[in-house]
Amino acid sequence: MPDTVSTNSPIISAYRAATPGSASRAQQASELFPSGIVHDARYIEPYGIYVTRAQGPRKWDVDGRCYVDYFGGHGALLLGHCHPDVMAAVHAQLERGTHFGACHELEIEWAERVKALIPSAERVRFTSSGTEATLMAVRLARAFTGRPKLIRFNHHFHGWHDHMTSGHTNHFDGTPTTGVLDAVAGNVLLCDQNDEAGLARLLEQHDGEIAAAIIEPTGANGGKLPTDPKFLHALRRLTAEHGVLLIFDEVVNGFRVAPGGAQEAYGIRPDLTTLAKILAGGLPGGAVAGRKDILDLLDFAVTKGAGKEKIAHPGTFNGNPLSAAAGIACLRIIRDTDACDRANRFGEELRQGLNEVFEEEHVPWAAYGTFSTLEFFTNPEHIAVTPTRFDALQVPQAMLKSDKNAALVHKMRLAMLVNGVDLSGHPGGITSATHGEPELKDTIAAMRDTVRMLKAEGEL
Numbered sequence: 001m002p003d004t005v006s007t008n009s010p011i012i013s014a015y016r017a018a019t020p021g022s023a024s025r026a027q028q029a030s031e032l033f034p035s036g037i038v039h040d041a042r043y044i045e046p047y048g049i050y051v052t053r054a055q056g057p058r059k060w061d062v063d064g065r066c067y068v069d070y071f072g073g074h075g076a077l078l079l080g081h082c083h084p085d086v087m088a089a090v091h092a093q094l095e096r097g098t099h100f101g102a103c104h105e106l107e108i109e110w111a112e113r114v115k116a117l118i119p120s121a122e123r124v125r126f127t128s129s130g131t132e133a134t135l136m137a138v139r140l141a142r143a144f145t146g147r148p149k150l151i152r153f154n155h156h157f158h159g160w161h162d163h164m165t166s167g168h169t170n171h172f173d174g175t176p177t178t179g180v181l182d183a184v185a186g187n188v189l190l191c192d193q194n195d196e197a198g199l200a201r202l203l204e205q206h207d208g209e210i211a212a213a214i215i216e217p218t219g220a221n222g223g224k225l226p227t228d229p230k231f232l233h234a235l236r237r238l239t240a241e242h243g244v245l246l247i248f249d250e251v252v253n254g255f256r257v258a259p260g261g262a263q264e265a266y267g268i269r270p271d272l273t274t275l276a277k278i279l280a281g282g283l284p285g286g287a288v289a290g291r292k293d294i295l296d297l298l299d300f301a302v303t304k305g306a307g308k309e310k311i312a313h314p315g316t317f318n319g320n321p322l323s324a325a326a327g328i329a330c331l332r333i334i335r336d337t338d339a340c341d342r343a344n345r346f347g348e349e350l351r352q353g354l355n356e357v358f359e360e361e362h363v364p365w366a367a368y369g370t371f372s373t374l375e376f377f378t379n380p381e382h383i384a385v386t387p388t389r390f391d392a393l394q395v396p397q398a399m400l401k402s403d404k405n406a407a408l409v410h411k412m413r414l415a416m417l418v419n420g421v422d423l424s425g426h427p428g429g430i431t432s433a434t435h436g437e438p439e440l441k442d443t444i445a446a447m448r449d450t451v452r453m454l455k456a457e458g459e460l
């Protein structure tokens, strides 16, 4: 991240002038939290905005400024902020109790809704987060197959536990990231997505040793590097041929790209699926779902009957009643309405509108993405680009992922904040079913102003 404190940038000055309340909160926070933040994705220099309330596709900061929101609760809010049905369900449950330390009817209804929507979900186990879900999926896979190794794809994100760190943003040689044991990292095999030959080689080379392959089905980092659907089908075929379990990490995609997630959209049946975010309607929660014979490793009677060791799985907030109430309300709406389609349609209109701005302003960038995601290609190598005809699958992944333009992207995000739009750091964002015509108009106007601010500053 560039040193913005000493940078004499009109954009950064404008950001500071617009957000004095956030600046003072950030100062306080810097005495409490490393970098003043509680989630790495919220790190931005000189500081991030402090938000007090949100509604639908918008949120308001401590200075009373309104933003079109493309963070979307880190992807949890397909229905936007404070959907009235979800709020009512949570309020009603609050009156009844937040934790029973006992089984409850809501967990049954919640799981029934998951089963009804996610094609491969024969059994469900709730966790408290997506990270816990992928941790459990990997443990299940290793226990089920008796094999140690895990295939992961470079740049794919599956949470922050020890098995998922190398090869995400660094350590692409598979060495352990700091604090992780050699033996843990050593059992992870990193592979490039969309490289069918490389995958086939890896499966051959380690035949009989690999428990599972886990993938973000729409591509690394929620689609920043899109997968080729042909590769996903090859992945399913090749893993099955080698007795390797396929885990779809649908923590972001689940209930978003389609009600049944990427597995419905692409017509592929994984062995295990990890879920979180939308699953719990904007509250904390996660789940592993999938084949009964695999999840049976969590079953007291089945494991005992089969003479197998059961996988232990406590977890104070597993199936928490508040999350269950929110999740049920949310999944009901997803089943009964066109919420996924609306978010996807808005994503397409947004990408198109932004690309028209880039063309009109002669900026060789492109907005791209699939379904309800937004990504920006800022063209670090100055290749010829027609924004409205941009196809990310035709661009080398190293170029899509390059951080050569980090300083420019950083100013772009700050300028967008000045202009009333909160983009995530990809840079990009995620849309909801509540984003509509006013948000489209405001975002496009904000991008036009942003481009002009960047030009005035000599960045473009």
Ligand SMILES: Cc1ncc(COP(=O)(O)O)c(C=O)c1O
Pocket (backbone or CB within 6 Å): 074, 129, 130, 131, 132, 134, 157, 158, 159, 160, 216, 222, 249, 250, 251, 252, 276, 277, 286
């Ligand atoms: C694909 C994917 N898997 C797993 C996770 C981890 O989920 P959580 O943040 O709930 O631990 C995330 C979080 O963004 C994610 O995007």
